[in-house]
Amino acid sequence: MSVLVKNILRAILFMLVQVFVLDKIVLHQMVTPYIYFLFVLWLPFKMSRAWLMIIAFVYGFILDSFQHNPGFHAAACVLIAYIRPFLVNIFIPQEGADTNFAEPSIKSMGGILPYAFFMTVLSLFHNAWLFLLEAWQFGNFWYFLFKTILSTVISILLIIITELIFVRKQKFRTNTV
Amino acid sequence: MRNIFIFLRHYSHLLLLLFLQAICIYFIVSYSKTHQAAFSNTMNNFTGKINGQYNKVEYYFNLSRTNDSLVKANEILYNKLRNNFNIPDSANKLVVDSVRIDSLIRYRKFNYLSAKVVSNSVSLQSNFIVITGENVKLFKKGMGVVGVNNDVVGVITEVDGDYAVVMSLLHKDNSKISGKLFKGTETGTIIWNGVQPNILSLTNIPKSAKVAKGDSIITSGYSAFFPKGILIGRVIDVKPETANNNFKITFKSAADFYNLEYVYAIQSIDAEPINNILEKNKAATN
Structure with a gap:
C-alpha cells in the first residue's frame, strides 16, 4: 500500500472512531477521550514542517465541523504538528535514523521509552492547548489542569491499545537513499 | 530589505504557526459570539x-x-x-359555533x-x-x-x-432560555454548568418563592419561540445561595438528551x- 493511501485510510478511520465512538462516550466531566491526533503523530518523517502544519489544520478543522465549534481542535493539531519535528530530533537515537524508517514507531524511535516520551509530550501539548482555549472561554484554572492530566492519561491508554491492535510493520531502508 | 527576507525565511515555520493559530482563534471568538457565519x-x-x-x-x-x-x-x-370527558351539567349541550372568527x-x-x-x-x-x-x-x-x-x-x-x-x-453559558416555576409566578434563566448531561440549573429565583423537590419547571412564554407551559424539567435539589437572595435550583431535564430520534x-x-x-x-x- 502506498504511503498516501495508507495515510488517507488512517485519517478517515481515526476521524470516524473519534466522532462516532469516543465523542459519544460520557466518562466523567474531567475526562474527554481523544485519539484522532495520532494521525498527525504517525505522519511520515519526510514530510516538511509546513505541510505537517497545513494537513494538521485541515484535519482538526474537519473534527471541529463535526462538533459545530470551529477552531479548537484545529489549533491544537497545528501546535503539535509544529512541535513534532523538534521532538523527533531530540528522541531519535542516532544521526540519520529518521531516514531509515518511514514514520514514528517503537522500532524507528529506538525503543519503547523514547517513543512513549514522544507520545506523552505531544498528547499533553494537544490536550493542554485544547483545554486552555476552552477554559479561557468557559472555566477556571484547576479545572483546566486536572482535565488536561486525566485526559492525557486516557489518550495514552488509547494510543497503547491502538499500537497493540494495529501492529505496523516498519521496513528498514538503508540510508544510502 | 535583504534582512527582512532572511528573517522571513528563517522564521517561516513560526510565522505559519502563528498565522494558523490566529485563524483558529478568530474562528473561536467570532463563532461563539454570533453562532453562525464562520461555517460554510x-x-x-x-x-x-x-x-x-x-x-x-x-x-x-x-x-x-x-x-x-x-x-x-x-x-x-x-x-x-373531548369525548373522554363527561359534561357534569346535563342541561348543557354541545353546540358548534358557526361564526368564522371563532x-x-x-x-x-x-x-x-x-x-x-x-x-x-x-x-x-x-x-x-x-x-x-x-x-x-x-x-x-x-x-x-x-x-x-x-x-x-x-x-x-x-x-x-x-x-x-x-x-x-x-x-455551557450560552443557552439562555427563560424558565418558570409551575406553582409560582417567578421566572428565571436556565443554565447548564457543563458537568452532567440532563442535570441543569435554574437561576434568579428569589428566596420568597416556594420550591420543593419534584416541582415542574415550564417555559415562561415571554419569548415568542416557545409557547407558555412546555415542560423543561423537574426540580431535584433546592439550596439557598449565600451570596445573594436567590435559590440555587438544580433540576433534571424532561427531555432525555442521550436518546433523541x-x-x-x-x-x-x-x-x-x-x-x-x-x-x-x-x-x-x-
Whole structure:
C-alpha cells in the first residue's frame, strides 16, 4: 500500500472512531477521550514542517465541523504538528535514523521509552492547548489542569491499545537513499 | 530589505504557526459570539451527510425506545380528547359555533413541524444537534425545538440547505432560555454548568418563592419561540445561595438528551410582528 493511501485510510478511520465512538462516550466531566491526533503523530518523517502544519489544520478543522465549534481542535493539531519535528530530533537515537524508517514507531524511535516520551509530550501539548482555549472561554484554572492530566492519561491508554491492535510493520531502508 | 527576507525565511515555520493559530482563534471568538457565519454551507452539508449515514444504522438500535416514547406521547394526546370527558351539567349541550372568527385555525399561535435528528452529542462543553427532514425549508433561526413528549430540547441557531443546527439546552453559558416555576409566578434563566448531561440549573429565583423537590419547571412564554407551559424539567435539589437572595435550583431535564430520534420545531405565527416591534423600538431608542 502506498504511503498516501495508507495515510488517507488512517485519517478517515481515526476521524470516524473519534466522532462516532469516543465523542459519544460520557466518562466523567474531567475526562474527554481523544485519539484522532495520532494521525498527525504517525505522519511520515519526510514530510516538511509546513505541510505537517497545513494537513494538521485541515484535519482538526474537519473534527471541529463535526462538533459545530470551529477552531479548537484545529489549533491544537497545528501546535503539535509544529512541535513534532523538534521532538523527533531530540528522541531519535542516532544521526540519520529518521531516514531509515518511514514514520514514528517503537522500532524507528529506538525503543519503547523514547517513543512513549514522544507520545506523552505531544498528547499533553494537544490536550493542554485544547483545554486552555476552552477554559479561557468557559472555566477556571484547576479545572483546566486536572482535565488536561486525566485526559492525557486516557489518550495514552488509547494510543497503547491502538499500537497493540494495529501492529505496523516498519521496513528498514538503508540510508544510502 | 535583504534582512527582512532572511528573517522571513528563517522564521517561516513560526510565522505559519502563528498565522494558523490566529485563524483558529478568530474562528473561536467570532463563532461563539454570533453562532453562525464562520461555517460554510458546504462544511455543514458534508458533516450532515456523514452523520445521516451513521444515523441510519444507529436508528435501528433505538427503534424500540423511540416507539415507546411515541406511544407515551400518543397516550397523552388520546387522554386529552373531548369525548373522554363527561359534561357534569346535563342541561348543557354541545353546540358548534358557526361564526368564522371563532375557528381554531384563525387563532393558532404555534405550529409544530417534525424533524429527524441526525447528530447529537452530550459529552462536549457546547453541544449541538443537527436535524433534517422535509420541513427544514420552513425552519428559521431562533425557533424553539421540543422532543416527542413535548419537552424543551433547544433553539435553532443555523439553517442551511437540508440541515438545521440546534443549540441544545446542554450548552455551557450560552443557552439562555427563560424558565418558570409551575406553582409560582417567578421566572428565571436556565443554565447548564457543563458537568452532567440532563442535570441543569435554574437561576434568579428569589428566596420568597416556594420550591420543593419534584416541582415542574415550564417555559415562561415571554419569548415568542416557545409557547407558555412546555415542560423543561423537574426540580431535584433546592439550596439557598449565600451570596445573594436567590435559590440555587438544580433540576433534571424532561427531555432525555442521550436518546433523541425525532423532534418538533415550533413555528410561532406571532414571531414576525413581535420581532418587528422590538426592532422598531431598538431603532427608536438608539
